[in-house]
């Protein structure tokens with residue numbers, strides 16, 4: 077780690093204002109060849125940052141995707157609560173919360189970054205009270221937080237909904253409980269796992285989510301002194317402890333970022349080495365891609381991804397909780413499928429409104445018909461560049477991928493979504509030969 081790495085400034089106002097005006101301009105047709113370093117997982121980092129609220133000792137998070145809008149926003153949320161946060165250029169996040177000075181996460185921050193609802197569990201556990209603005213809907217659906225609130229209530233919290241805020245208190249501390257989730261939820265599993273680390277007694281989470289980011293978070297909590305078993309299974313058991321200590325922790329690589337670049341190579345052709353990643357995090361994508369004709373090989377921490385000369389065959393995919401196919405790669409896969417040979421069916425089972433990219437892809441020449449939560453994608457000979465509008469993070473990147481192979485110029489508007497979740501996207505793709513720039 078570089079001892080003199082520069083600090084990154086965090087200003088939530090500037091974050092959204094500047095990037096809302098930016099566009100991305102792509103000229104399609106170039107193969108991708110080169111190396112791309114995969115960042116630490118956004119969806120793990122956001123939760124590790126929140127878990128820092130559970131200890132009064134300093135925490136050092138390494139391999140943190142510090143350039144992402146969501147990470148800077150989470151830093152702003154933590155600062156509001158009294159944490160000292162330093163994000164450094166070299167991917168180190170230093171977070172220290174000697175005491176909680178304020179227990180309210182205001183609307184203005186929560187509306188911009190949904191994952192801030194995850195402060196509920198840790199704040200209740202650490203100081204017995206928390207107020208978080210209700211996150212409201214988002215582009216991919218209503219996304220309620222009822223499961224988070226029900227489980228915290230079972231652990232002894234009193235919860236009121238007033239003036240758009242969740243007001244939670246547990247004056248006598250949280251206590252362990254047996255939680256039976258009706259659905260598999262990543263966020264609810266994480267929130268309750270964090271809360272349970274400092275609760276009195278044993279908490280059992282049944283029907284827990286098994287995503288690698290949850291395992292990563294659990295492993296960090298164990299190093300901090302938490303007692304957790306069953307990570308990566310549907311039953312997680314947590315025995316509460318008195319206090320947790322600070323640690324240094326290396327965040328798991330971003331499997332969605334790696335999967336996105338894998339799909340990019342499948343579309344453009346060429347050979348790219350993805351550095352700092354793990355094939356075992358992506359088996360649900362690698363298996364069908366190989367079957368469709370891609371060459372993908374693991375070499376230590378690198379993944380060699382190659383498509384030379386072969387036409388890929390379309391296939392069917394259904395999104396499911398881990399270890400199924402991730403909903404966060406569904407849009408990107410649809411871009412790929414739209415230029416494969418034959419047809420493929422994509423079924424979305426996690427979010428009710430996650431086909432917002434379909435009309436934009438159709439404007440670029442794709443042949444897609446949506447029936448309920450399934451999309452039938454018939455491969456076309458080629459896509460054509462167009463001016464398109466990004467609606468959410470993964471839909472935006474799907475349009476970028478389409479632009480990489482489309483004939484002519486594609487302009488992606490509203491790219492602030494991309495800045496939220498893909499670190500140095502333009503640099504990483506142009507280093508491999510893509511003609512892509514911000515305008």
Ligand code: UD1
Nearest residue numbers: 119191219220221222223224260261262263264404426427
């Ligand atoms: C996380 C990821 C997101 C990913 C999603 C599913 C982060 C920051 N975000 O989101 O990128 O797409 O997992 O893999 O990690 N639900 C309820 N009630 C609740 C909670 C969830 O009904 O209280 C429903 C949701 O509406 C959705 C399903 O459960 O239909 C799964 O959502 P969940 O796993 O909680 O997603 P997030 O944690 O928000």
